[in-house]
Amino acid sequence: MANKPDICEETVFEGARAVLCTVDPNAHDIRLVYRGPDGEVLGRVKKAVTALAAAGRVPVLAMNAGMYHADMTPVGLYVEDGTELSPLNADDGFGNFFLKPNGVFFTRKDGTAGVMETEAYRAAGIAPEFATQSGPMLLIDGDIHPRFLPDGTSKYIRNGVGMRADGSIVLAITRDKVSLGSFARLFRDVAACENALFFDGAVSSLAWGVQMEIDAGEPAGPIVAVFDKFEG
Known part of the structure; x- marks a missing residue:
């Protein structure tokens, strides 16, 4: 196992192990990565963190961050460094x-x-530096997604992102298979998030630094990476 970052904690919720990483935007830079310097899709979290380290920035952590088509293009909105590479999908x-x-x-x-x-995002007219669209929402203003069963039979290792009222970001991944309902409650009851978004299941992977901590062995499209913010 790689060394756990200080911003991450292990927990057990409803019988399932999970990792919660709390990211303070004042102390960390958050980036989305999709392609390498050669323009080719990175395709895996391991390849992404290796490429980032080779470029001079070793991430604190990284995980898959959105769904993708068979050709590895994002299913929905994807913005990197202020450039929209894939449009918002309301289909x-x-x-x-x-x-x-x-x-x-x-x-x-x-x-x-x-x-x-x-x-709501479309109506807000936000000009993002980075953005990734996924689904379903897990929490909407503190309420669990209306179509979730309390504990459905579809269970996978899952990961996602949530926002707390203080502006901090929570990136979460389970070590054990869970339902969407249980995963939503993790964000609400343990992570204290008001809004949370599902990234994916079954392909969910997590790197601490350049070492894989949870590796599904599956491809990844958009990838979120967290870095310590440099001083000066």
């Missing part, structure tokens, strides 16, 4: 992404961040 369809309401995780140029339901 109907099958699968978790389309279990509406879905939503967007974004950061602004000043480092502040948010998780918003897709239509």
Whole structure:
């Protein structure tokens, strides 16, 4: 096992082990990465952290951060360094992404961040520095997604992102298989988030530094990476 970052804690909730990492935008930079310097899709969390380290910045942690098509392109909105690479997707369809309401995780140029339901995000006219759309929303203003069963039979290792009222970001991943309902309650009851967004399940992976801590061995599209903020 890699050394656990100070911002991460282990917990057990409803019988399942989970990792919660609390990110303070004042102390950390949050980036989304998708392609390497050669323009090719990175495709795995391990490859992403290796490329970031080679470029001179070793992340505190990184995890997959959104769903992707078979050709590895993002299913929904994806913005990197202020450039939109994939548009907002408000279509109907099958699968978790389309279990509406879905939503967007974004950061602004000043480092502040948010998780918003897709239509609310569109209406807000936000100009993000980084953004990734996924679905479903887990929590909407403190309420669990209306279509979730209390504890459905579909259980996977899952990961996602939540926002606390104080502006801090919580990145969470389970070590054991959980339902969407239980995962939403983790964000509400343990992480104290008001809004939270599901990133993915079954492919969920986590790196601490350049070492994989949880590795599903599956491809990853958009990847979120957290760095210590440099002084000066």
